[in-house]
Amino acid sequence: MRNLTRLLIAASFPALLLANLSMAAETGSALKNDSIRFEPFADAKIIGKFNRGDKVEILSKKGAWLQVKTTKNTGWVRLLSIKRGSSASGNQAAGALAVASGRAGTGQVVSTTGIRGLSAEELKAAKFNEAEVKAMESYTQSASQGKQFADAGGLQTVTFPNLKAVSGGSK
Amino acid sequence: MMQLNTKSIKQNALISAVLASLLASLSITSSAFDLQGAIKDAAKKQIEEQLDQSPDSQQAAPPETTSSAVTTTAETPQATINWKNPSKQEEIALGREITGNLLGAAPLVKDDALQKYVNSVGRWVASQSERPDLPWHFGVIESDDLNAFAAPGGYVMITKGLYRKMSNEAQLAGVLGHEIGHVVAKHQLKVLQKQQLLNMGAGLLNKKVAKDNKFISKAIGSGAEISARSLDKSAEFEADRLGMSYATRSGYEAFGLSDILQIMGQTGKNDSSVALLFKTHPHPDERLATLGDAVGNRLDNVKAGKTLENRFYTLKN
Numbered sequence: 001m002r003n004l005t006r007l008l009i010a011a012s013f014p015a016l017l018l019a020n021l022s023m024a025a026e027t028g029s030a031l032k033n034d035s036i037r038f039e040p041f042a043d044a045k046i047i048g049k050f051n052r053g054d055k056v057e058i059l060s061k062k063g064a065w066l067q068v069k070t071t072k073n074t075g076w077v078r079l080l081s082i083k084r085g086s087s088a089s090g091n092q093a094a095g096a097l098a099v100a101s102g103r104a105g106t107g108q109v110v111s112t113t114g115i116r117g118l119s120a121e122e123l124k125a126a127k128f129n130e131a132e133v134k135a136m137e138s139y140t141q142s143a144s145q146g147k148q149f150a151d152a153g154g155l156q157t158v159t160f161p162n163l164k165a166v167s168g169g170s171k
Numbered sequence: 172m173m174q175l176n177t178k179s180i181k182q183n184a185l186i187s188a189v190l191a192s193l194l195a196s197l198s199i200t201s202s203a204f205d206l207q208g209a210i211k212d213a214a215k216k217q218i219e220e221q222l223d224q225s226p227d228s229q230q231a232a233p234p235e236t237t238s239s240a241v242t243t244t245a246e247t248p249q250a251t252i253n254w255k256n257p258s259k260q261e262e263i264a265l266g267r268e269i270t271g272n273l274l275g276a277a278p279l280v281k282d283d284a285l286q287k288y289v290n291s292v293g294r295w296v297a298s299q300s301e302r303p304d305l306p307w308h309f310g311v312i313e314s315d316d317l318n319a320f321a322a323p324g325g326y327v328m329i330t331k332g333l334y335r336k337m338s339n340e341a342q343l344a345g346v347l348g349h350e351i352g353h354v355v356a357k358h359q360l361k362v363l364q365k366q367q368l369l370n371m372g373a374g375l376l377n378k379k380v381a382k383d384n385k386f387i388s389k390a391i392g393s394g395a396e397i398s399a400r401s402l403d404k405s406a407e408f409e410a411d412r413l414g415m416s417y418a419t420r421s422g423y424e425a426f427g428l429s430d431i432l433q434i435m436g437q438t439g440k441n442d443s444s445v446a447l448l449f450k451t452h453p454h455p456d457e458r459l460a461t462l463g464d465a466v467g468n469r470l471d472n473v474k475a476g477k478t479l480e481n482r483f484y485t486l487k488n
Binding site for chain 1 (some may be wrong): 274275289294314
């Protein structure tokens with residue numbers, strides 16, 4: 001399932017895919033210090049550690065866990081402890097795209113390629129558009145319509161209290 | 172405008188001193204929604220009183236009075252707002268004004284099926300929030316930037332550029348959930364309240380400013396400027412936590428929002444499509460790490476939710 005999703009993401013962004021061929025064996029880097037476990041469970045045996053910034057190879061995904069390979073171990077880590085893709089190649093890819101579309105550098109559209117940005121200046125200069133607000137409001141769905149839509153997709157509510165801020169997290 | 176003379180310097184010092192002492196005395200009360208408003212209001216009254224007296228005499232806060240400079244102005248047909256404690260209707264009117272301005276910069280994508288789809292997902296997620304009673308409105312706007320916006324009262328917009336980065340409904344639910352979180356926590360509303368109450372404080376010597384700030388259209392400033400402004404980092408982290416919580420409660424795969432944060436994080440810093448996003452939000456890496464800290468093992472026993480890529484609406488262009 002996860003691989004399929006990744007494939008879909010890749011398929012919809014051929015430009016990024018081309019620029020990121022190295023992602024075929026997807027790389028990542030640690031966002032924080034964390035443990036590597038033998039299995040994708042919180043109480044599974046710890047077989048290694050990694051530090052923030054360490055490079056890893058991502059092998060697979062299972063629920064909230066990623067299977068990764070470091071220079072020393074292969075095991076499971078929490079999904080949100082890893083930044084996917086190597087930042088270096090990501091920047092290069094995006095940089096190349098920006099140059100290709102004439103949007104490099106200033107944060108302003110520098111050529112008329114039909115690409116439309118939304119800068120702070122444009123937002124500030126914006127004028128109220130009543131017709132567009134009315135159009136937006138015309139699409140409004142009621143709570144019961146939302147419920148029907150959820151039922152059609154087989155979505156079922158889950159009991160899950162709001163996440164709370166953690167002080168002194170493992171940065 | 173205040174003239175820079177000895178009197179105004181003294182007044183400024185007085186305002187600071189009063190605010191500081193009130194903040195200190197109220198710092199234990201952290202939960203009150205209108206804390207900012209209450210402080211400013213109390214400060215304002217105190218300031219008013221003291222301006223009428225010798226500027227050197229420091230006095231305790233006067234007893235509660237029933238009217239203020241703002242509420243005694245005459246009624247007019249224009250939409251006005253009680254900044255100290257805006258009603259739900261006022262909050263919605265404010266959000267509508269901001270939304271109209273934002274849509275003036277970037278109109279809706281002309282695709283009825285897309286807009287209806289996004290409203291369906293958004294409405295279901297919003298129903299799992301603490302404010303299911305708001306009339307929630309969602310829209311995809313014409314921009315290739317990666318960004319999303321929330322305005323008070325239940326207005327949420329995402330750019331076409333951001334939508335294009337998504338590949339399933341859980342990701343859309345996560346992103347909409349983040350914006351719903353901003354509305355529920357009243358992050359933008361609080362920024363506006365704070366600003367207006369400070370303006371009113373400063374405008375006490377200028378009746379026109381105080382009067383004008385009652386009007387919604389005047390109060391939100393120029394265009395959709397408010398939408399280009401940063402919130403506190405902590406507000407963004409809170410919206411991430413709320414967004415993930417709402418999407419999870421809605422039955423979606425919990426990591427939709429973090430998928431999109433991953434994609435944002437892979438976009439180069441110099442790419443103009445993320446210029447405003449990166450200027451107004453903490454870096455996606457920091458958001459992922461902070462969200463990860465909050466999640467910890469909390470999702471370990473939650474049944475895997477749905478991604479629903481099969482019915483994810485595909486853009487026509």
